[in-house]
Amino acid sequence: MKRMLKTILVCLALVTMVAGIAACGTKKTEGKFNPGTYEGTAKGHGGEVKAKVTVTADKITEIVIDAPNETEGIGSGAAKAVIENIMNSQSLAVDTVSGATVSSTAMIAAITAALEKAGADIEALKKATATTPAAKQEDLSTDIVIIGAGGAGMSAAVEAATAGKKVIIVEKMPIVGGNTTRATGGMNAAETSIQAAAGITDTKETFYNDTMKGGKEKNDPALLQTLVDNAAAAVDWINELGGDLKRVTLSGGATNPRIHTPVDGSAVGPVVIKVLSAKLEALKVEIMLNTEATKILTKDGAAVGIEAKDENGNPFKIEAKAVIIATGGFGANSEMVEGFRPDLVGFSTTNHKGATGDGIVMAQAVGADLTDIGEIQIHPTTDPETGYMFTEGLRGDGAILINAEGKRFTDELLTRDVVSANILKQTDGIAYLITNEEMRAENASLAGYVKKGYAVEAATLADLAKELGMDAAVLEETMATYAEAVKSGKDAEFNRTHLTKSLEEGPYFALKVTPGIHHTMGGLKIDTTTHVIGTDGKAIAGLYAAGEVVGGVHGANRIGGNAVTDIIVFGKIAGQIAAEEMK
Numbered sequence: 001m002k003r004m005l006k007t008i009l010v011c012l013a014l015v016t017m018v019a020g021i022a023a024c025g026t027k028k029t030e031g032k033f034n035p036g037t038y039e040g041t042a043k044g045h046g047g048e049v050k051a052k053v054t055v056t057a058d059k060i061t062e063i064v065i066d067a068p069n070e071t072e073g074i075g076s077g078a079a080k081a082v083i084e085n086i087m088n089s090q091s092l093a094v095d096t097v098s099g100a101t102v103s104s105t106a107m108i109a110a111i112t113a114a115l116e117k118a119g120a121d122i123e124a125l126k127k128a129t130a131t132t133p134a135a136k137q138e139d140l141s142t143d144i145v146i147i148g149a150g151g152a153g154m155s156a157a158v159e160a161a162t163a164g165k166k167v168i169i170v171e172k173m174p175i176v177g178g179n180t181t182r183a184t185g186g187m188n189a190a191e192t193s194i195q196a197a198a199g200i201t202d203t204k205e206t207f208y209n210d211t212m213k214g215g216k217e218k219n220d221p222a223l224l225q226t227l228v229d230n231a232a233a234a235v236d237w238i239n240e241l242g243g244d245l246k247r248v249t250l251s252g253g254a255t256n257p258r259i260h261t262p263v264d265g266s267a268v269g270p271v272v273i274k275v276l277s278a279k280l281e282a283l284k285v286e287i288m289l290n291t292e293a294t295k296i297l298t299k300d301g302a303a304v305g306i307e308a309k310d311e312n313g314n315p316f317k318i319e320a321k322a323v324i325i326a327t328g329g330f331g332a333n334s335e336m337v338e339g340f341r342p343d344l345v346g347f348s349t350t351n352h353k354g355a356t357g358d359g360i361v362m363a364q365a366v367g368a369d370l371t372d373i374g375e376i377q378i379h380p381t382t383d384p385e386t387g388y389m390f391t392e393g394l395r396g397d398g399a400i401l402i403n404a405e406g407k408r409f410t411d412e413l414l415t416r417d418v419v420s421a422n423i424l425k426q427t428d429g430i431a432y433l434i435t436n437e438e439m440r441a442e443n444a445s446l447a448g449y450v451k452k453g454y455a456v457e458a459a460t461l462a463d464l465a466k467e468l469g470m471d472a473a474v475l476e477e478t479m480a481t482y483a484e485a486v487k488s489g490k491d492a493e494f495n496r497t498h499l500t501k502s503l504e505e506g507p508y509f510a511l512k513v514t515p516g517i518h519h520t521m522g523g524l525k526i527d528t529t530t531h532v533i534g535t536d537g538k539a540i541a542g543l544y545a546a547g548e549v550v551g552g553v554h555g556a557n558r559i560g561g562n563a564v565t566d567i568i569v570f571g572k573i574a575g576q577i578a579a580e581e582m583k
């Protein structure tokens with residue numbers, strides 16, 4: 001007891017010495033570190049990142065990262081990768097995590113700070129130590145191999161594994177989630193129990209018609225019907241897996257409120273990836289990160305596996321009875337975008353780095369056909385500097401758009417293509433999304449943008465006009481006219497019909513926006529049971545595709561809230577059908 005007390009006292013003394021930092025170690029003797037547990041902090045994407053590092057005299061034995069403000073999914077994926085890399089190499093000679101550079105840089109900095117306190121020679125730890133040569137991944141064999149761990153691939157994996165099949169997912173990035181993690185809005189579905197509970201009348205028919213109209217009547221009718229028919233069950237499925245998509249609002253291009261979002265108004269993508277990851281872990285599905293599929297293997301015209309590169313670039317094969325392509329779109333591959341759409345040169349993108357269209361190239365090499373491949377969507381409201389996307393839900397919840405002169409110029413709730421075109425017609429091709437404190441308090445996404453420093457803040461409209469370099473009288477008149485429209489329920493200028501917030505009270509928050517490459521609607525041709533169709537019009541045996549890699553569901557323009565529904569609905573079908581049909 002006495003001894004224990006003494007230890008506690010020594011620890012307390014040390015804590016005091018290191019100015020409030022929890023460090024409970026013993027004195028460094030011969031080793032690299034003073035044994036104990038130390039904390040370090042650094043600034044991440046959304047706030048402070050903390051690392052707690054435990055060391056013995058010569059080994060890092062545990063690292064715990066606390067990064068509550070990093071984008072969920074991206075943050076936890078990055079933490080896992082950083083911890084693994086540092087623990088395995090027992091060094092700080094590790095790379096940042098591609099796709100999560102800011103978060104992982106902060107995590108490495110926080111760990112470095114903790115190790116500094118442990119008395120480590122940081123420079124020595126940063127020098128790469130000669131390790132044993134990286135092992136080459138051996139060839140594998142499985143029932144179903146899935147390429148891509150975004151929403152579509154993970155949904156397919158849950159269904160196939162639930163059907164009792166052995167599944168391997170290969171993911172070329174160091175973290176799961178793909179573009180799905182970036183989905184900020186929600187999931188469209190009609191005739192859901194959640195709509196009914198909220199007293200919203202909506203029908204599948206209206207959902208179908210809205211989507212067909214938004215897609216300029218170019219959508220594949222059978223694929224769209226499949227989407228509409230399975231959407232409500234898909235929302236329930238995500239909620240049963242632990243999601244909380246129980247708030248329904250109106251989104252661009254929808255007649256009725258049908259976008260199901262997390263109850264706190266936060267982004268949908270991280271929620272979807274979180275619940276799917278948890279389920280896959282429970283089902284013990286193997287996800288091979290840093291593993292890039294390079295080729296689909298065929299025998300007698302049927303897909304029989306893939307060729308891939310392991311994390312060290314070594315080629316290996318995975319033999320399988322079915323292959324599901326869920327590689328997402330090609331919005332981050334500017335060469336491919338410009339190849340299919342020479343008019344879209346020089347746009348920024350909202351997409352993650354891995355959205356390079358690999359699935360399209362690999363499937364074409366085995367005879368797959370494409371559909372609507374030139375249909376590429378630009379999202380109206382992205383940050384002009386970084387391409388960071390501000391959710392469409394903000395406009396649905398009450399934000400308006402003004403131009404650099406302080407005037408409104410569009411019904412903010414028209415479809416993405418129309419709103420984007422209208423923004424591009426304004427001075428410098430930019431606009432400002434105007435919101436206020438009332439909206440910030442209700443909307444977690446907006447609160448996040450403000451916290452991350454994207455918004456210009458001002459107490460009054462006059463101050464805001466000054467900050468944005470526009471005429472205060474013009475801005476005040478614009479806002480007064482809009483407030484009247486909200487009160488009278490009639491927007492005489494632009495005919496916006498969904499009028500929620502009069503935006504009369506400050507403080508105000510303005511987000512500068514411009515359109516950026518967002519969604520590639522075109523892609524592989526599939527049938528309603530996700531078989532990849534060849535250029536000869538016949539299904540390629542053993543080959544399935546789902547998610548953004550597929551074309552036809554959205555036609556010429558995707559309605560906000562339909563992407564997540566698409567990947568879950570068709571991902572589930574791909575997993576179920578591949579499991580049923582594999583021989």
Ligand code: ADP
Binds near residue numbers: 172326354355547
């Ligand atoms: P979806 O919304 O259709 O699920 P996402 O973009 O969310 O699409 O996910 C697709 C995933 O596929 C991404 O995580 C991406 O990194 C991964 N991916 C793309 N190409 C390959 C490839 N060649 N090998 C392995 N994974 C890939």
